[in-house]
């Protein structure tokens with residue numbers, strides 16, 4: 001009898017499975033899981049391997065001395081990295097919009113009129129609709145009194161734009177309430193004597209007229225051509241509580257397409273080039289056409305070039321190889337939006353710019369894992385061998401899920417890559433590795449919400465949201481309400497929180513629950529539904545996804561509270577039964593590769 005251990009070094013976690021071998025019989029005793037140390041396939045991994053092994057030993061009361069063999073996954077075939085570039089830029093060449101979100105605008109509703117400094121509004125304007133411009137030298141009491149007098153005189157003041165934070169103060173003193181936008185820093189840039197529209201929505205709501213191109217067209221009598229022109233403007237205003245749009249004679253908001261460059265894909269038999277600004281669909285179909293791909297590189301001197309070269313350089317440094325030897329063998333591109341400061345804005349406006357996110361996968365050198373193995377052997381003084389291919393091991397492990405049998409396909413959804421494999425009735429296994437998995441979802445959430453904080457984005461990905469509506473109740477993101485007997489922390493009152501491990505963690509970000517939830521769900525779909533289908537098509541013996549009947553979902557991302565459901569739904573269209581794995585009936589979707597590594601051991 002002897003003890004062996006299978007260890008799976010992943011991009012994110014290092015998992016181990018300790019087993020007892022008695023002739024033909026391999027019996028699993030325990031498992032361990034820790035964070036991977038260093039980049040997958042480098043000697044920095046050894047620390048994590050040791051810790052993971054230690055955990056597994058602790059879990060069944062054995063010691064390192066009793067272990068006679070360690071089996072690690074072969075060749076760490078893939079390393080993933082992610083990058084993102086914007087491909088549009090919104091530029092205001094004349095002052096035509098103020099889309100900022102002052103914290104306390106005044107009044108509610110829509111006002112349309114001619115923009116005039118309050119001191120210039122006179123008797124001549126009786127019967128005219130006017131939007132008053134109030135600069136910082138005008139006291140709020142004076143402003144309110146002046147507006148009240150003008151209205152009495154018969155001037156129709158329909159709204160106001162204020163430089164200081166005075167909207168509420170002014171509005172409280174008005175006989176007839178109007179929408180007011182304040183904190184407009186550069187009020188001097190607001191063009192005078194131009195048709196202007198203002199919209200302020202109720203607290204907790206967002207504007208609907210000025211964020212809709214046809215809404216703007218209605219207010220300003222625009223032609224279809226003009227409506228097309230203001231499209232980027234209305235898009236930039238989506239999600240705001242208040243906004244101003246001003247029509248100037250040649251007023252212009254331009255959405256400029258940044259020349260993002262081309263991706264060049266070299267396949268074994270085909271070559272394709274595709275412009276990055278054509279979007280993810282065209283990129284993905286070019287990659288499909290070139291399968292199997294030898295390398296992908298971007299046009300030098302462009303964003304696309306920069307994006308892929310960055311991946312290549314990082315990979316070269318981390319794996320101690322020459323940049324020339326780094327080949328990108330798969331790429332997942334997704335369309336996204338990222339908030340960017342508008343060039344030429346008046347109040348620090350942000351626009352959601354189009355962007356492309358990519359996950360790239362690099363084939364690691366086969367020798368790398370051998371090196372890790374020999375390093376490990378030296379350090380621990382235990383025999384170490386490189387066991388089977390990751391995806392093959394994953395399927396052997398997955399077959400321990402109760403209720404599964406051959407033929408079977410699996411999707412291993414990790415941090416850096418989505419791997420798929422299939423085993424036929426007679427036991428033949430084929431597999432593939434695709435770029436893009438959990439890390440990419442996290443990056444998309446991070447960028448689209450403008451967080452700049454990977455760990456926070458990771459939490460937003462993993463946990464559901466709620467809004468603390470009173471000190472005794474919260475509203476979950478699905479609309480249901482939960483009451484509490486004891487008072488909640490006043491510090492989280494009226495905040496959006498993530499429900500993490502029984503705690504409420506407040507989010508310090510703008511935006512409502514719907515928006516955050518949408519971004520989160522879309523990011524998951526864009527990565528995992530796309531990759532799930534791509535992977536299964538590739539491993540299907542007939543290249544037809546419909547010829548696969550059963551799929552087991554494993555890997556850390558299969559723990560997600562919504563990803564498995566999304567994949568199950570999308571695969572149901574093809575008549576495929578899919579569900580989360582439960583390795584050895586106890587591990588859930590975790591530990592598949594490590595389990596496969598120990599179970600596939602044969603003495604001799």
Ligand SMILES: Nc1ncnc2c1ncn2[C@@H]1O[C@H](COP(=O)(O)OP(=O)(O)OP(=O)(O)O)[C@@H](O)[C@H]1O
Pocket residue numbers: 009010011012013014036040413414415416417418437438439458461462554555556557558559560561
């Ligand atoms: N509870 C959870 N909900 C959602 N995602 C999760 C959860 N736990 C872990 N993840 C995600 O799972 C991923 C890690 O999965 P896993 O440990 O299988 O990867 P890995 O095997 O180390 O990576 P790879 O297979 O790419 O080398 C991370 O992206 C992480 O965010």
Ligand SMILES: [Mg+2]
Pocket residue numbers: 010011412414415555593
């Ligand atoms: Mg993995």
